[in-house]
Amino acid sequence: MSRRISPVIPGFGLTLGYTLVYLSLIVLIPLAAMFIHASQLSAAQFWNIVTAPRVLAALRLSFGTAFYAAIINGVIGTLLAWVLVRYTFPGRKIIDAMIDLPFALPTAVAGIALTALYTPTGLVGQFAADLGIKIAYTPFGITLALTFVTLPFVVRTVQPVLADIPREVEEAAACLGARPIQVFRYILVPALLPAWLTGFALAFARGVGEYGSVIFIAGNMPMKTEILPLLIMVKLDQYDYAGATAIGVMMLVVSFILLLLINLLQRRIETPN
Amino acid sequence: MSIRRYALAALASAVFAGSAVAKDFTLLNVSYDPTRELYQDYNAEFINFWKKSHPGDTVKINQSHGGSGKQGRSVIDGSPADVVTLALAGDIDEIAKLGKTIPENWQTKLPDASTPYTSTIVFLVRKGNPKGIKDWGDLIKDGVSVITPNPKTSGGARWNFLAAYGYGLKSGGGDEAKANEYISKLFKHVPVLDTGARGSTITFVNNGQGDVLLAWENEAFLALKEDGGADKFDIVVPSLSILAEPPVAVVEKNAEKHGTTEIATEYLKHLYSKEGQEIAAKNFYRPRDKEVAAKYEKQFPSLNLLTIDKDFGGWKSAQPKFFDDGGVFDKIYIPQ
Incomplete structure (x- = not known):
C-alpha cells in the first residue's frame, strides 16, 4: 500500500536527465578534456612537472594567499553582515549594494587600480613605505587583491542566515542567565557556522583560481610572487599544452580535496551525532 | 515600350x-x-x-x-x-x-x-637621466632598478633579454659564462616581471616604478609622444642592441x-x-x-645591432636554449 507523494516538479526521470546533461556540457566535459590532455604525459613526466620547485613555490603561494584572504573575509565579512542585518542607519541600502561591486568590476581593472594605490609611490603605498612595509609586488599585495575580489562571498552567505535567527532566541538565552559570550558561542556560532563555511570555501576556491586582479599587483617574480595560474599561462606561452593542463589538473585535484573536506566538516557541524 | x-x-x-x-x-x-x-x-x-x-x-x-x-x-x-x-x-x-x-x-x-619593418631595444629613463644610465653596464650598478616584462610570457621581452645577453657576450669577450653572469646580475635589478609589454609600461610610466624601462624603440617613442611624455622621459640608446x-x-x-x-x-x-x-x-x-x-635617418640613430639569425642561430635554437623550461632564463631564478 505504498503511496507516492507527488513532488512539486513532476517527472524524476526528466529532471535528473536534464541535470546530468547540463552538468556534463557545462562542467564535466570541459574538465574531462583537461584530464585527457594531461594524460598525454606519462606518470613520471606528470610528477616531474607538478613537483618542480617553481610549481611547488607557486602552489604554496596560491593556496596560502587564498587561505589568508578567505580568513580575512571570514572575519570582516561576518562583521559586515552583522552590521547590515542588525542595525539600521542612513546609507545602509547603499553599503549593502556596494558589497557586490567587486563581482561586477572586471578583475583586471581592480588589479590595476589596487596596484596604482599600493605601490611604494602610490597614494596609500607611500605611507606603508614610510613604515618600511611593501605592499604591491609581495604576497601581501596578492592577499589584498584576493581579499578584494572575494569580499562578497562570506557576507552574502552569512547575511540571510543571520537575518533568520530570531532576536527572541538570544533574549531567551540571556533570561536563562547566559553571558554574552555564551550566547555567541552556543546560539550564534552553531547557526552561522555552516553558512560561514560555505562562504569561506567559495572565497577560497575563487582566490586559488584568480588571475586578472592578481597579475598586476603580484610582481610575478619566480619562486617568490608567482601564482599557479600564471605558471599555466607561462606554459601555454611556450605552446606546452600538456604541461599547462598538468598544473591545471593538479590545482583541480588539490582544490577538490580541500572543498570536500570543508563539506564534510559542514556535515559534521549540522548533524552533531 | x-x-x-x-x-x-x-x-x-x-x-x-x-x-x-x-x-x-x-x-x-x-x-x-x-x-x-x-x-x-x-x-x-x-x-x-x-x-x-x-x-x-x-x-x-x-x-x-x-x-x-x-x-x-x-x-x-x-x-x-x-x-x-x-x-x-x-x-x-x-x-x-x-x-x-x-x-x-x-x-x-x-x-x-x-x-617588412624592424625595431630595436632602447632604454627609457626618467627625465634628465638622474641615474646617469648610458649603456647596459650601468644597469647593474647599485641602486638602479630595471623594468622589463617576463620573457616567458612576453614575446617582445625575449628581444630585450637577447639584447642584454648579447651585451654580456660582447663585454665578456664571447664567454657564455660571463654572459650568464651579467644576465643574472641584471635580473637581480628587476623588481617586477609583468606578463606583457603593456603591463611593464604601466608599471614604469603610471606607477612610477624603476629607473629604466627596457623597451622597443617604437614603444619608447610612443611613450614620449603621449601627453606630457616628453617632459617626463628620455630615450637612451645603448652602444649595442638587437635588431628586433x-x-x-x-x-x-x-x-x-x-x-x-x-x-x-x-x-x-x-x-x-x-x-x-x-x-x-x-x-x-x-x-x-x-x-x-x-x-628618417635622424629619427633612428644608428647603433651596433645583433641579429637573431647570425648571433643566436635563429629562434629555433634561441627559444629552447634561453626561454623554455630549464633554459638560461629559468636558471637565473632557480638555484641549481
Missing part, C-alpha cells in the same frame, strides 16, 4: 556584370600589442591602394591585438586570421608546426625573411577557405612599398627600404 525594356535589360546586365567583378572582402589581421596604431594607418592606405585597381570591391580589415604568444595560440586554436603580424618568428613557426595553417617555409615567401624583427605571414589555409588569398598576399606585399614603409617609419618602426630609411 521596347526602348524602356531595352534600357531595363541594359541596366540589369550592367548591375549583373558589376556584381560579378566587384567583391566583398573582410580580412582579419591578427597582430600583437603595440602595432595597433601602425595597422590603423596602414589599413586605410591599403584599402585606397586596392580600390585603385579594384574600384568595385569593398574591403574591410579587422585587427586583433594582444600578447604575441597568446595571439599565436588563438590562431592555432582556430581564430579565422587571414594574416598574422606577430612579434617574433618563433610564434609563427609554432602556428606552422601545431596549427598547420601556414607552410613551414613561410619566411621565404616575402623579402627580408618576411619582416617582427614578421608577417599569410595564414594560407584560412585565406583559401575565405577566398582571400590574393588580397591577403597583396596586403602583406604592400607593406614593402614606399607608402607602406613611410607609414611604418611614421609609427616609429625602422623601415627596410633604403630610401625611406635615409629620409
Whole structure:
C-alpha cells in the first residue's frame, strides 16, 4: 500500500536527465578534456612537472594567499553582515549594494587600480613605505587583491542566515542567565557556522583560481610572487599544452580535496551525532 | 515600350556584370600589442591602394591585438586570421608546426625573411637621466632598478633579454659564462616581471616604478609622444642592441577557405612599398627600404645591432636554449 507523494516538479526521470546533461556540457566535459590532455604525459613526466620547485613555490603561494584572504573575509565579512542585518542607519541600502561591486568590476581593472594605490609611490603605498612595509609586488599585495575580489562571498552567505535567527532566541538565552559570550558561542556560532563555511570555501576556491586582479599587483617574480595560474599561462606561452593542463589538473585535484573536506566538516557541524 | 525594356535589360546586365567583378572582402589581421596604431594607418592606405585597381570591391580589415604568444595560440586554436603580424618568428613557426595553417617555409615567401619593418631595444629613463644610465653596464650598478616584462610570457621581452645577453657576450669577450653572469646580475635589478609589454609600461610610466624601462624603440617613442611624455622621459640608446624583427605571414589555409588569398598576399606585399614603409617609419618602426630609411635617418640613430639569425642561430635554437623550461632564463631564478 505504498503511496507516492507527488513532488512539486513532476517527472524524476526528466529532471535528473536534464541535470546530468547540463552538468556534463557545462562542467564535466570541459574538465574531462583537461584530464585527457594531461594524460598525454606519462606518470613520471606528470610528477616531474607538478613537483618542480617553481610549481611547488607557486602552489604554496596560491593556496596560502587564498587561505589568508578567505580568513580575512571570514572575519570582516561576518562583521559586515552583522552590521547590515542588525542595525539600521542612513546609507545602509547603499553599503549593502556596494558589497557586490567587486563581482561586477572586471578583475583586471581592480588589479590595476589596487596596484596604482599600493605601490611604494602610490597614494596609500607611500605611507606603508614610510613604515618600511611593501605592499604591491609581495604576497601581501596578492592577499589584498584576493581579499578584494572575494569580499562578497562570506557576507552574502552569512547575511540571510543571520537575518533568520530570531532576536527572541538570544533574549531567551540571556533570561536563562547566559553571558554574552555564551550566547555567541552556543546560539550564534552553531547557526552561522555552516553558512560561514560555505562562504569561506567559495572565497577560497575563487582566490586559488584568480588571475586578472592578481597579475598586476603580484610582481610575478619566480619562486617568490608567482601564482599557479600564471605558471599555466607561462606554459601555454611556450605552446606546452600538456604541461599547462598538468598544473591545471593538479590545482583541480588539490582544490577538490580541500572543498570536500570543508563539506564534510559542514556535515559534521549540522548533524552533531 | 521596347526602348524602356531595352534600357531595363541594359541596366540589369550592367548591375549583373558589376556584381560579378566587384567583391566583398573582410580580412582579419591578427597582430600583437603595440602595432595597433601602425595597422590603423596602414589599413586605410591599403584599402585606397586596392580600390585603385579594384574600384568595385569593398574591403574591410579587422585587427586583433594582444600578447604575441597568446595571439599565436588563438590562431592555432582556430581564430579565422587571414594574416598574422606577430612579434617574433618563433610564434609563427609554432602556428606552422601545431596549427598547420601556414607552410613551414613561410619566411621565404616575402623579402627580408618576411619582416617588412624592424625595431630595436632602447632604454627609457626618467627625465634628465638622474641615474646617469648610458649603456647596459650601468644597469647593474647599485641602486638602479630595471623594468622589463617576463620573457616567458612576453614575446617582445625575449628581444630585450637577447639584447642584454648579447651585451654580456660582447663585454665578456664571447664567454657564455660571463654572459650568464651579467644576465643574472641584471635580473637581480628587476623588481617586477609583468606578463606583457603593456603591463611593464604601466608599471614604469603610471606607477612610477624603476629607473629604466627596457623597451622597443617604437614603444619608447610612443611613450614620449603621449601627453606630457616628453617632459617626463628620455630615450637612451645603448652602444649595442638587437635588431628586433617582427614578421608577417599569410595564414594560407584560412585565406583559401575565405577566398582571400590574393588580397591577403597583396596586403602583406604592400607593406614593402614606399607608402607602406613611410607609414611604418611614421609609427616609429625602422623601415627596410633604403630610401625611406635615409629620409628618417635622424629619427633612428644608428647603433651596433645583433641579429637573431647570425648571433643566436635563429629562434629555433634561441627559444629552447634561453626561454623554455630549464633554459638560461629559468636558471637565473632557480638555484641549481
